[in-house]
Amino acid sequence: MVGVAAPARARLSDLAAHLAALIRHDGPMRLDRFMGLANAHYYATRDPLGASGDFTTAPEISQLFGEMIGLCLVDHWERSGVPGRIDLVELGPGRGTLMADILRAARIRPAFARAARVTLVETSPALRARQAETLKAHDIAWRDSFAGIGGDAPLYLVANEFFDALPIRQFVGAEGRWRERYVALSDEGFAFTLQPSAPPRPLSAPQADTLWELNEPTAAIAAAIGARLAATGGLALVIDYGHARSAPGDTLQAVRRHAFTDPLDAIGEADLTAHVDFEALAAAAGVAAYGPVTQGTFLTALGIEARAATLGRARPDQAEVLAAAVARLTGPDQMGSLFKAMALTGPGGPVPAGFGS
Numbered sequence: 001m002v003g004v005a006a007p008a009r010a011r012l013s014d015l016a017a018h019l020a021a022l023i024r025h026d027g028p029m030r031l032d033r034f035m036g037l038a039n040a041h042y043y044a045t046r047d048p049l050g051a052s053g054d055f056t057t058a059p060e061i062s063q064l065f066g067e068m069i070g071l072c073l074v075d076h077w078e079r080s081g082v083p084g085r086i087d088l089v090e091l092g093p094g095r096g097t098l099m100a101d102i103l104r105a106a107r108i109r110p111a112f113a114r115a116a117r118v119t120l121v122e123t124s125p126a127l128r129a130r131q132a133e134t135l136k137a138h139d140i141a142w143r144d145s146f147a148g149i150g151g152d153a154p155l156y157l158v159a160n161e162f163f164d165a166l167p168i169r170q171f172v173g174a175e176g177r178w179r180e181r182y183v184a185l186s187d188e189g190f191a192f193t194l195q196p197s198a199p200p201r202p203l204s205a206p207q208a209d210t211l212w213e214l215n216e217p218t219a220a221i222a223a224a225i226g227a228r229l230a231a232t233g234g235l236a237l238v239i240d241y242g243h244a245r246s247a248p249g250d251t252l253q254a255v256r257r258h259a260f261t262d263p264l265d266a267i268g269e270a271d272l273t274a275h276v277d278f279e280a281l282a283a284a285a286g287v288a289a290y291g292p293v294t295q296g297t298f299l300t301a302l303g304i305e306a307r308a309a310t311l312g313r314a315r316p317d318q319a320e321v322l323a324a325a326v327a328r329l330t331g332p333d334q335m336g337s338l339f340k341a342m343a344l345t346g347p348g349g350p351v352p353a354g355f356g357s
């Protein structure tokens with residue numbers, strides 16, 4: 001199956017043709033490289049969010065989500081002694097909706113917005129344009145990566161559905177040895193294949209059908225965030241779907257038009273993601289970690305129901321919509337339990353609101 005045959009599909013997208021040419025030239029492509037190239041194309045060429053796109057995220061469901069995040073950040077900043085200069089950073093800001101809601105909620109403490117230098121980490125030109133539009137009332141800087149953000153001010157960072165989009169490696173253990181997942185060409189198009197490979201860190205002994213995922217960019221970014229928090233203090237909030245404890249299992253998925261699809265189909269036209277391994281993320285950060293708690297627990301502890309009730313009294317025509325949004329964001333059968341929130345803080349920082357006492 002590893003091979004020479006050109007994909008038989010009648011018409012390949014430019015991206016698929018490019019990937020096929022690379023594989024024909026260099027041999028099978030490691031999964032993380034494939035996922036990285038596919039997602040870079042996917043995000044660079046569209047706004048994937050909302051009903052007319054491929055998937056809907058929490059900030060796009062309701063302003064309540066970003067307001068709760070904003071209150072959590074402001075509360076931590078206040079209990080850290082109202083530092084007069086902070087870096088307010090978002091990773092993968094989508095349409096800029098979450099940052100807009102954070103900044104609106106933060107108006108209860110005008111000194112917070114005055115202290116904040118806002119930086120968005122975004123690689124997609126299409127989404128940067130969309131963020132600039134959403135946040136045109138604010139002074140914003142953009143970066144391609146977190147690594148470029150220097151500074152000695154405390155860091156206040158949020159990342160919602162960012163880490164799930166970063167490319168993973170997959171190691172399959174069977175019969176006492178490890179092999180790694182690659183993408184090859186087959187008669188039908190693209191196909192997964194396994195190649196002998198040693199995992200870069202020890203994984204529990206391979207038994208039949210054990211699959212471990214490794215997200216190296218997540219570990220690198222978490223380490224950089226942890227180093228910055230250790231140096232300057234602050235708070236990083238990571239919200240995403242995933243598992244609290246490292247565990248084996250294949251979580252690679254492709255979503256297009258609000259439905260799951262084959263990751264090797266419609267390459268670059270579907271969102272490729274994997275579950276976030278919160279235990280590995282916290283270990284890579286190497287600082288104090290709180291949670292993860294479920295998104296439902298987090299938002300409820302921050303007072304999402306009281307906020308919805310307040311808004312509903314001011315706008316009775318919106319009360320039903322607000323109640324539905326709360327149910328969608330916190331309901332265990334909806335986003336409330338698959339999605340989780342984790343906080344990372346610098347040494348000696350206060351316990352962030354929403355994570356218990």
Ligand code: SAH
Nearest residue numbers: 043057092093094121122123124160161165
């Ligand atoms: N946080 C937003 C959007 C989530 S979609 C929301 O909740 O609505 C993922 C976001 O991460 C997009 O903005 C995408 O362009 C961005 N992204 C994906 N991979 C990235 C990378 N390697 N570096 C920077 N941004 C990336």
